[in-house]
Amino acid sequence: MATMAEQIEARIVAALHPASLEIIDDSHLHSGHAGHRAGGESHFTVIVKAAAFEGLSRVARQRAVYTALGDLMAPDRIHALVIRADTPDT
Template identity: 55%
Template sequence: GHAGHDGSGESHFTVEMESPAFAGKSRLERQRMVIRALGDIPGQRVHALAIKARAPGE
């Protein structure tokens, strides 16, 4: 029940990923990689998305 939420169901998610592809990347670069992989899901069916992306060993 806040601005931007239409009340149609679950719309807040947390994604936790670990991948060697994230090694040497900034937090912003990692988040952009995840958003690209999700395609049109963010902004359509997802209102809020928390991303925790790390490289192995972090």
């Protein structure tokens, strides 16, 4: 089975065709906090640059990422997600 980071990557690539994509598992920073799981893979930062974000507000860009992730955003899958979504030239 693919890791959560691999699933995140696959869905964002398929939906947004990013020029660049970085996925960081921040789970170790949240040990003892709500939503943390012993195996990690609960808290992530996604840094994505995609032409698909041209003309979209910051909120609309974040919504596009959430839409791409779909059911991965269920509380028992990804607990927290930080999104930095820019166009390739920013």
